[in-house]
Amino acid sequence: MPSVLSAVTGQSGRHLKFVSWVADAWTRIQNLHDSWEWMRKEFSGDLTAGTPRYTAASWNITDWSRWVQQSDTLTMYLTATGVADEGPLSGPMTWHDYRRYYERGTQTNQRPVWWALSPQEEMCFGSRPDDDYTVRGEYWKLPQTLAANGDIPECPAQYHDIIVWRALQIMAEHDEAPSAIATANYNYKELLGDLERTQLLSHFTITAASIGSEPLA
Numbered sequence: 001m002p003s004v005l006s007a008v009t010g011q012s013g014r015h016l017k018f019v020s021w022v023a024d025a026w027t028r029i030q031n032l033h034d035s036w037e038w039m040r041k042e043f044s045g046d047l048t049a050g051t052p053r054y055t056a057a058s059w060n061i062t063d064w065s066r067w068v069q070q071s072d073t074l075t076m077y078l079t080a081t082g083v084a085d086e087g088p089l090s091g092p093m094t095w096h097d098y099r100r101y102y103e104r105g106t107q108t109n110q111r112p113v114w115w116a117l118s119p120q121e122e123m124c125f126g127s128r129p130d131d132d133y134t135v136r137g138e139y140w141k142l143p144q145t146l147a148a149n150g151d152i153p154e155c156p157a158q159y160h161d162i163i164v165w166r167a168l169q170i171m172a173e174h175d176e177a178p179s180a181i182a183t184a185n186y187n188y189k190e191l192l193g194d195l196e197r198t199q200l201l202s203h204f205t206i207t208a209a210s211i212g213s214e215p216l217a
Contacts, residue, residue, distance in 0.1 A: 005018065008151075017174070021167040022163060026145075029155075029162060029166055030144065037198075041140075042138055043059060043138070044136045046132060046133070049132060050109055052126065053118065055120075056121075064141065065140045066140050067139050069092050071092075076089050076134065076136075078132075079131075079133055079134045080132065090115075091114050092117055093116045093126075095119065102128070109127065110127045110130045111130060111133075156198070159191060159194065165191060169185060
């Protein structure tokens with residue numbers, strides 16, 4: 001029997017394949033949907049007077065994939081005043097409208113009230129800030145990579161076994177073992193259904209609302 005792995009680093013041969021299959025399985029699961037709840041994170045960033053455009057790197061966000069673009073998710077307050085001044089920013093407005101209102105002609109710096117995304121995924125504020133402000137919002141993070149011994153999958157712990165079954169699918173395909181594939185498929189699909197039901201809350205809320213709005217007969 002193959003020995004039990006005590007570490008994921010320094011492996012070779014079949015053990016290295018096991019490590020790679022597990023890491024690959026986790027990446028594939030994360031990439032199944034673009035709105036897993038555990039991959040949604042909060043951020044806080046500073047606006048500088050006179051500077052309207054910001055990237056994730058501007059705010060030292062290193063695991064950024066894309067911004068959450070729902071209304072009322074982005075808030076702002078005058079940094080010197082603090083959170084007592086916090087309120088929502090309107091938006092996102094379309095890039096076409098942003099350029100028309102805030103990129104043409106002479107602009108007067110004042111408190112921003114709108115935000116938009118540029119084609120380069122810059123977060124743009126209008127009007128141009130007249131002071132230092134703090135914005136708070138949300139973004140979707142990049143998939144987590146399992147590489148170190150202490151890495152723990154970021155999805156809820158009760159669903160960690162889904163990675164095992166997905167890795168076994170990959171292994172069975174590699175080994176051309178149909179009987180193993182059937183077992184892995186059954187257990188993986190069962191856990192995937194539970195994971196989607198609890199971790200795609202926005203999707204299921206929209207689906208339920210849509211069903212409820214349709215006539216039954």
